[in-house]
Amino acid sequence: MPFQTEGIVLKNGRIKSLYFILWVHCPPIANQVKPGQFVMLKVSDDCTPLLRRPFSVYKSYPADHPDKRKRGDLSIVYKTVGKGTLKMTTLKRGQKVALIGPLGNGFTLPPLPSSENNILIGGGMGIVSLFSLTEKLEGRNLTFLIGGKTRSDILCVDDFKKFKLKVFTATEDGSVGMRGTVVDLFFSQRIKFKKDEKYSIYACGPVAMLKALSKAVSFKNLTCQASLEARMGCGFGACWGCVVKTNHPTTPYQRVCKDGPVFPLKDIVWE
Amino acid sequence: MKDIDLTVRIGRLKLKNPVIVSSGTFGFGEEFEDFFDVSRLGAIIPKGISLKPMMGNPPPRIFETEAGVINSIGLQNPGFEEFVKEKLPYYKNLKTHLIINFFGNTQKEYIDLARRFDGIPGISGLEMNISCPNIKRCGIVFGTDPRMAYRLVHAVRKATKLTFIVKLSPNVTDIVRMAKSAEEGGADAVSLVNTFRAMAINIQTRKPELGNVIGGLSGPAIKPIALRMVWEVGQAVRIPVVGMGGIMNAGDAIEFILAGASAIQIGTANLVNPRTGIEVVRGIKKYLIQNKIGSIQKLIGAFRG
Numbered sequence: 001m002p003f004q005t006e007g008i009v010l011k012n013g014r015i016k017s018l019y020f021i022l023w024v025h026c027p028p029i030a031n032q033v034k035p036g037q038f039v040m041l042k043v044s045d046d047c048t049p050l051l052r053r054p055f056s057v058y059k060s061y062p063a064d065h066p067d068k069r070k071r072g073d074l075s076i077v078y079k080t081v082g083k084g085t086l087k088m089t090t091l092k093r094g095q096k097v098a099l100i101g102p103l104g105n106g107f108t109l110p111p112l113p114s115s116e117n118n119i120l121i122g123g124g125m126g127i128v129s130l131f132s133l134t135e136k137l138e139g140r141n142l143t144f145l146i147g148g149k150t151r152s153d154i155l156c157v158d159d160f161k162k163f164k165l166k167v168f169t170a171t172e173d174g175s176v177g178m179r180g181t182v183v184d185l186f187f188s189q190r191i192k193f194k195k196d197e198k199y200s201i202y203a204c205g206p207v208a209m210l211k212a213l214s215k216a217v218s219f220k221n222l223t224c225q226a227s228l229e230a231r232m233g234c235g236f237g238a239c240w241g242c243v244v245k246t247n248h249p250t251t252p253y254q255r256v257c258k259d260g261p262v263f264p265l266k267d268i269v270w271e
Numbered sequence: 272m273k274d275i276d277l278t279v280r281i282g283r284l285k286l287k288n289p290v291i292v293s294s295g296t297f298g299f300g301e302e303f304e305d306f307f308d309v310s311r312l313g314a315i316i317p318k319g320i321s322l323k324p325m326m327g328n329p330p331p332r333i334f335e336t337e338a339g340v341i342n343s344i345g346l347q348n349p350g351f352e353e354f355v356k357e358k359l360p361y362y363k364n365l366k367t368h369l370i371i372n373f374f375g376n377t378q379k380e381y382i383d384l385a386r387r388f389d390g391i392p393g394i395s396g397l398e399m400n401i402s403c404p405n406i407k408r409c410g411i412v413f414g415t416d417p418r419m420a421y422r423l424v425h426a427v428r429k430a431t432k433l434t435f436i437v438k439l440s441p442n443v444t445d446i447v448r449m450a451k452s453a454e455e456g457g458a459d460a461v462s463l464v465n466t467f468r469a470m471a472i473n474i475q476t477r478k479p480e481l482g483n484v485i486g487g488l489s490g491p492a493i494k495p496i497a498l499r500m501v502w503e504v505g506q507a508v509r510i511p512v513v514g515m516g517g518i519m520n521a522g523d524a525i526e527f528i529l530a531g532a533s534a535i536q537i538g539t540a541n542l543v544n545p546r547t548g549i550e551v552v553r554g555i556k557k558y559l560i561q562n563k564i565g566s567i568q569k570l571i572g573a574f575r576g
Contacts, residue, residue: 004306004545042543047338047491047519050543100545233333233340234542238298240318240344241333253327253347258302271329 002103002236003028009095010073012088017152018080019125020089021058027072029101031062035109035133036204036227036262039076039101040235043084052100053084054232054257056129056204058156077128077155103235104261107133107202107225116198119189120144121213123182123205124153129227129261130204131159138163143189147182147209151175183212190216197221203265211270224265230256245269275559276566277552279313279533281511282434282459284396286313286368286534289567290524290552293515293538294319294372294398294438295344299358300365306545311552313534314368317358319400321373322380324350329482334471336492339517340539341469343486346374351387359391368395370436378413378423382430389431397433399424402440402465414440417452424456436513439463441500450504450512462513462536463504464497490539491517498530505531505572519547521554528555528567529574 007026014020029039040052055076065071080086091097110116118137120130127146134142142165148154150173161167169177170185178185182205193199203213204227217224233241237258246254246267254260277288294316300309309315327347334341349357362369371388375381381399388394401414401423413423424437437453439446441464450461466487471480497516505512514532518524519540527535540547555567564570 002305049335050338050340050490050539051333051335052543098544231331231333233342234296234302234545236302236545238302239296239333239342239542240298240327240347241342243327243330243332243347245329250324250353251326251349253330 001032002101004100005029005098006096007074007099009091009093009097011093012091015077015155019077019152019155020080021075021077022088022091023073023075024097024099025072026074026099027063029057029099030060030072030074033057033060033074033102033132034106035136036106036129037102037104038129038235038261039099040103040232041076041088042098043087049084049087051084051233052098052235053088054103054229054235056227057102058128058131060132077125079125100235103257105259107227107262109133109136110200114140116200117141117143119186119199119201121182121186121201121203121205121209122146123209124148125155126203126205126209126227127155127160128204130202131156133202134160134163134165142166143168145170145182145185145189147171147185147205149173181209181212183209183216186213186216193219193222195221199223201225201265203227210265210268214265214268214270217265225262226265226268227262228256228260228268230261232257245271274565275556276568277556277559279567279571281396281436281513281534284368284434288313288552289528289532289534289555290548291316291370291513291534291536292541292548293536294400296538296541299361301361303541303545307549309548310366312367312548313552314370314395315365316370316372316398316536318348319346319372319374320348320351320354320384321346321375322351322384324348324353331480331482332486334480334486336469336471336488336490339488339490339492340542341471341481341486341488342466343481343483345483351384355391359393362393369393370396370398370434372398372400372438374400378426381423381427385427385430389433394433396436396459397431398436398438398462399427400438400465402438402442414449415443417445417448420449421452421456424453424458428457434459436460436462438465439504440465441496441516442468446500447503447507450508454508454510458510460511460513460533461504461508462515464493464500464516467493467496489517491519493517494523498526501527501532502530502574518551519543521551521558524551524555525558525570528570529572531572531574533571
């Protein structure tokens with residue numbers, strides 16, 4: 001691990017607006033990937049675009065999954081924001097796609113038995129990395145807060161509603177759910193927190209969201225893991241291109257691809 | 272497969288093949304363990320080391336261009352003490368040459384480092400970096416002034432018995448002159464090219480794409496210029512030339528060897544296809560077989576222009 005391998009495209013299509021979902025058959029990665037990990041995908045066979053692109057794994061079906069037909073499959077959700085992602089929309093069923101993965105540290109789950117309140121906070125594309133985490137946390141006390149700029153940025157909510165959890169939505173323009181940001185939503189939840197209970201927060205979303213959240217989570221019984229994204233070079237820890245500033249005593253610049261993408265939110269130094 | 276000889280020489284150093292991986296693109300080597308047996312390469316050059324640890328530049332440190340990458344990593348490294356304590360032990364099981372890339376802020380630091388590395392077993396050679404484009408002070412004066420370069424190389428030469436390679440910057444008026452200075456100073460070989468100073472601007476934010484504003488361009492985009500420089504330097508010096516700049520596959524590597532490189536380095540390609548190194552070794556061997564050439568030595572500088 002990680003593997004440098006190929007997947008076969010099963011399906012590639014638009015979810016809505018600028019968001020797409022790509023299904024690939026890639027057993028080596030599907031079997032090993034953990035919640036919060038990602039893959040580096042080679043978009044073209046030539047030098048343009050040159051670098052691979054990082055994508056969180058959305059759904060994955062390992063070799064022992066009860067649904068036999070889906071074993072070895074995984075999906076990624078992507079937004080067409082630039083050259084690389086635009087080119088990805090042309091990937092067709094049966095095509096081979098070069099992948100490196102699984103990459104990154106992933107989320108840390110609290111051990112069982114546990115009485116924590118688990119709160120998942122997803123902003124826009126951030127919900128993608130929270131799906132498999134939700135699967136693993138099923139059965140525990142779960143609340144899911146999802147936010148975005150407008151209706152078209154609220155993704156895959158129906159997939160999450162299949163689990164036993166409380167879902168709250170917020171959009172900045174008020175088109176769906178509460179009017180405001182997902183951090184505003186968190187504040188409205190936080191006032192109900194009980195002093196003698198533990199809270200584990202898992203957050204993934206834009207820098208602005210995580211920065212605002214970092215000001216809201218300094219509580220004694222509250223731990224917050226944040227999954228970051230960054231422009232990446234190699235994606236597997238060799239080039240040191242994707243760093244984030246942290247409060248690490250000797251090495252403040254840590255790699256999002258290898259030392260992360262999940263970091264304790266309190267360790268991030270925001271500029 | 273016939274008995275193809277891929278061995279090349281850099282000074283006293285005998286490499287099993289001409290494929291080396293470039294400092295800064297291969298981490299410390301362990302990151303590539305999952306992809307192939309690193310000992311199959313001719314040599315590895317880990318991340319450049321300075322006397323004291325360096326934090327590196329603020330992000331963003333990477334920006335993709337057409338067929339290239341601009342980077343402003345900023346020479347982040349753990350420093351000499353930490354490197355020897357934490358990273359060096361990993362190389363105990365390495366069955367190929369370890370060449371250490373190093374740099375300093377002053378001539379004294381360069382000499383000090385060279386002397387320290389000289390006494391450490393398991394190191395086959397040193398590659399002196401006088402050519403980082405994204406650090407204001409690091410060696411940039413040595414890298415552009417032929418007389419300062421000569422003095423530095425001459426002083427460091429006295430401090431080490433190891434095979435001593437000088438890595439040249441292409442951000443100079445006359446790279447042939449720089450190469451000659453290194454040769455006169457006593458370098459066993461020169462390696463070229465390091466990255467080209469470059470930048471990009473985001474027109475939505477109207478800010479530079481890199482946190483450090485200026486970075487170094489690498490990748491296929493620079494190959495034609497790098498190749499020309501390798502050829503010109505190879506014509507002018509007698510010491511071996513290690514060529515690099517946009518090598519993505521065996522064909523690219525062979526171009527550099529034909530132009531005069533005794534060995535080549537793979538850099539940016541490692542980020543895109545981690546197995547590039549081993550694929551290039553195989554590709555060079557295949558080329559020799561197909562062209563009925565028994566030894567890579569016959570190819571070095573075979574293009575005479």
